[in-house]
Amino acid sequence: MEVRSVHHVAFAVEDLDAAVGTYQRLFGARIELRGRMEDQGVEAAYLRIGDGRIELVSALGEDTPVGRFLAKRGPGMHHVAFEVADVAAALRSLASAGAEVIDQEPRPGLGGHEVSFVHPDSIQGVLVEVIGA
Amino acid sequence: MEVRSVHHVAFAVEDLDAAVGTYQRLFGARIELRGRMEDQGVEAAYLRIGDGRIELVSALGEDTPVGRFLAKRGPGMHHVAFEVADVAAALRSLASAGAEVIDQEPRPGLGGHEVSFVHPDSIQGVLVEVIGA
Numbered sequence: 001m002e003v004r005s006v007h008h009v010a011f012a013v014e015d016l017d018a019a020v021g022t023y024q025r026l027f028g029a030r031i032e033l034r035g036r037m038e039d040q041g042v043e044a045a046y047l048r049i050g051d052g053r054i055e056l057v058s059a060l061g062e063d064t065p066v067g068r069f070l071a072k073r074g075p076g077m078h079h080v081a082f083e084v085a086d087v088a089a090a091l092r093s094l095a096s097a098g099a100e101v102i103d104q105e106p107r108p109g110l111g112g113h114e115v116s117f118v119h120p121d122s123i124q125g126v127l128v129e130v131i132g133a
Numbered sequence: 134m135e136v137r138s139v140h141h142v143a144f145a146v147e148d149l150d151a152a153v154g155t156y157q158r159l160f161g162a163r164i165e166l167r168g169r170m171e172d173q174g175v176e177a178a179y180l181r182i183g184d185g186r187i188e189l190v191s192a193l194g195e196d197t198p199v200g201r202f203l204a205k206r207g208p209g210m211h212h213v214a215f216e217v218a219d220v221a222a223a224l225r226s227l228a229s230a231g232a233e234v235i236d237q238e239p240r241p242g243l244g245g246h247e248v249s250f251v252h253p254d255s256i257q258g259v260l261v262e263v264i265g266a
Contacts, residue, residue, distance in 0.1 A: 001159065001160060001161060002161055002183070003160050003161060003162075003182045003183040003185070004183040004184070005182075005183040005184045005185045006139065006142065006182060006183070006185030006186070006187070009139065009142045009210075009213050011257065011258075011259050013257050014257070018257075019257050022255075022256060022257060023256075025230055026134070026227060026230055026232055026251075026255075026256065027134060027136050027215060027261075028134055028135055028136060029136075049136045049138075049139060049215060050135070050136040050137040050138040050139070050215070050216070051137070051138045052136070052138045052139030052215070053139070054139070054213070073206075074258055075257045075258035075259075076210075076253065076257070076258035076259055077142075077209075077210035077211075077212075077213070077258075077259055078210075079210075080142050080187070080210070082160060082182060082183070082185070083183070094159060097158055097159055099159055118159075120209065122155075122159075123155060123156075123159065124144065124146050124147070124151075124152050124155060124208045124209070125144075125207055125208035125209035125210075126144050126208075126209055126210055
């Protein structure tokens with residue numbers, strides 16, 4: 001499996017507006033995209049920092065994956081996303097290598113990218129997103 | 134303050150060799166650099182994944198910052214590093230913006246880069262490293 005790049009690193013935040021402001025003020029971040037994904041229970045934003053990208057993710061409710069993450073661990077680093085040419089092929093490659101794939105099929109993420117997640121138990125506690133270009 | 138890029142995202146791991154193997158096997162990672170920093174109590178490796186970079190950090194003992202992190206939270210995401218042209222200038226900029234800088238002066242990190250850390254309490258729970266080119 002060939003990864004093209006680290007597409008983004010994502011942080012779970014309690015207050016999306018406040019967090020966007022922190023990264024703008026401290027690091028000169030620029031908003032690239034912001035949107036709600038009701039089916040995933042999140043409101044999120046991509047921010048460019050130099051030529052890199054971070055994602056800030058807030059929960060739309062307590063009983064959502066990010067809401068439960070925040071209740072358990074507090075705000076902080078949430079996942080890293082590796083960009084690949086073909087998400088479905090990457091999932092097959094990961095599954096055949098013994099990784100536990102959370103999404104069996106790619107699903108749409110922020111900005112319409114195809115995305116899928118790999119369970120942190122397969123990768124030393126790190127939640128990895130595989131994302132299409 | 135101007136950030137050039139996301140230099141790397143770092144993960145705390147229990148077993149550096151095993152973790153390097155996981156990223157090689159699952160994501161085609163290539164080792165860029167590996168070394169021990171006794172004064173910081175870590176053995177670490179930079180891995181390239183596509184044109185991105187991750188760092189895997191293991192503890193040289195339980196009574197080290199990463200050792201305590203692992204005991205408290207288990208393996209997982211540890212910090213993100215933003216690359217800047219001038220670390221000392223970035224620290225002054227961050228301090229004047231009210232961020233709590235952990236290292237008042239840049240210190241040498243893996244590969245001889247100047248590095249400094251900003252306290253997670255200043256950045257919604259995220260430990261940020263500022264790193265020179």
